[in-house]
Amino acid sequence: MPVETRAFAIQGRSDAIVAASQARRFALRFGMATRRATELAIVVSELASNIVKHGIRGEIRLAHDPEVPPRGEILIEAHDVGPPIRDLQMAMIDGNDDQGPIDPALILRRGGIGTGLGAIARLADRLEYRKEEEGKVLTARFLLR
Amino acid sequence: MAQSEDPHVIVTSDRLQSVIEALSYASVDEFDSCLDLLQRSGEIKDEFSELETAFSIFVRELGEAKSELNRTLAQQESINRELEAKLETIEVQQAAIRELSTPIIEVWAGVLCLPVVGIVDSQRSAEMTETLLETIVAKQARMAIVDITGIDVMDTKTADHFIKMARAVRLLGAECIVSGINPGIAQTLTHIGVDLTGIRTLRSLRDALQLYLRETEQLVVHQHSQLARKLTAEA
Numbered sequence: 082m083p084v085e086t087r088a089f090a091i092q093g094r095s096d097a098i099v100a101a102s103q104a105r106r107f108a109l110r111f112g113m114a115t116r117r118a119t120e121l122a123i124v125v126s127e128l129a130s131n132i133v134k135h136g137i138r139g140e141i142r143l144a145h146d147p148e149v150p151p152r153g154e155i156l157i158e159a160h161d162v163g164p165p166i167r168d169l170q171m172a173m174i175d176g177n178d179d180q181g182p183i184d185p186a187l188i189l190r191r192g193g194i195g196t197g198l199g200a201i202a203r204l205a206d207r208l209e210y211r212k213e214e215e216g217k218v219l220t221a222r223f224l225l226r
Numbered sequence: 227m228a229q230s231e232d233p234h235v236i237v238t239s240d241r242l243q244s245v246i247e248a249l250s251y252a253s254v255d256e257f258d259s260c261l262d263l264l265q266r267s268g269e270i271k272d273e274f275s276e277l278e279t280a281f282s283i284f285v286r287e288l289g290e291a292k293s294e295l296n297r298t299l300a301q302q303e304s305i306n307r308e309l310e311a312k313l314e315t316i317e318v319q320q321a322a323i324r325e326l327s328t329p330i331i332e333v334w335a336g337v338l339c340l341p342v343v344g345i346v347d348s349q350r351s352a353e354m355t356e357t358l359l360e361t362i363v364a365k366q367a368r369m370a371i372v373d374i375t376g377i378d379v380m381d382t383k384t385a386d387h388f389i390k391m392a393r394a395v396r397l398l399g400a401e402c403i404v405s406g407i408n409p410g411i412a413q414t415l416t417h418i419g420v421d422l423t424g425i426r427t428l429r430s431l432r433d434a435l436q437l438y439l440r441e442t443e444q445l446v447v448h449q450h451s452q453l454a455r456k457l458t459a460e461a
Binding site: 133 | 314323324351384
């Protein structure tokens with residue numbers, strides 16, 4: 082069975098909202114449970130929000146791979162051309178960005194609370210990160226059960 | 227047609243003049259007038275008239291090509307206009323999507339309602355906090371009802387931030403009611419051990435509004451009785 086894919090260009094907040102809701106439908110179509118599909122949508126939303134905030138411009142790619150045991154998986158790739166994450170371990174800690182804790186006074190203005198990557202790691206089955214020649218890619222995987 | 231051996235062709239100046247005139251018409255895209263003129267001067271059949279005929283064929287073809295081009299350009303322009311209109315619509319819709327992600331309704335004077343539907347990520351919860359707190363100050367609201375009936379799932383940290391938003395509302399001197407918490411969110415909140423003291427939670431938006439009405443009613447009754455007492459005391 083061929084791998085089915087979809088892609089969404091992310092330039093602004095509304096693109097993030099559209100990508101998240103489309104991702105939820107995509108996951109439901111391959112038999113993911115409603116609750117899990119909503120969690121997947123949250124992950125897409127977090128990834129897309131990060132592209133808007135730090136990535137300059139980018140794309141969210143969805144793929145359904147039926148070959149992954151036991152029942153296939155949904156793969157989410159967030160590509161962007163922004164600077165790399167300086168310290169992934171640091172950024173994964175809630176309330177931090179890649180340079181350390183975010184000053185609470187800045188949180189409102191920055192429009193973020195520093196828990197995005199943590200949320201992605203908590204909700205997805207797997208999270209991978211790689212630098213590319215131009216930009217970076219975050220990959221989140223959701224197994225179909 | 228008399229063919230002479232003479233390599234020269236004698237052409238009267240008015241024929242030459244009319245060809246020049248025809249050419250000038252062609253140069254300003256007046257192909258009909260140009261062809262007219264060539265037709266009229268093409269009555270004499272000689273070698274020059276062959277040139278005139280060739281010229282008129284060329285002009286006709288040029289005219290057709292030109293009008294075809296104009297038609298295509300006009301089509302292109304209307305397509306461009308349509309595209310621009312579509313882009314404009316998309317921009318408007320994007321703005322609407324952004325606005326709809328945090329709609330704040332003033333259901334009564336001083337009572338704000340923030341119905342939350344769809345997918346809430348950390349960024350959106352930060353935006354909601356900002357918008358809600360600003361609106362409370364701007365509208366001098368006494369109460370904010372955050373209705374999350376439409377939310378099934380939240381990340382633990384996002385849920386935590388959500389409750390912090392409710393607490394920040396209290397710091398501004400308004401009351402915050404969270405309504406419509408579903409079992410999934412309730413488990414998330416208790417799982418992470420969120421401190422819910424000082425935050426009123428009600429089953430539905432309807433309960434929240436009823437509570438507000440009951441309380442204001444009591445306030446009005448209280449004020450009335452105070453006024454009545456004052457009046458009797460004065461009498």
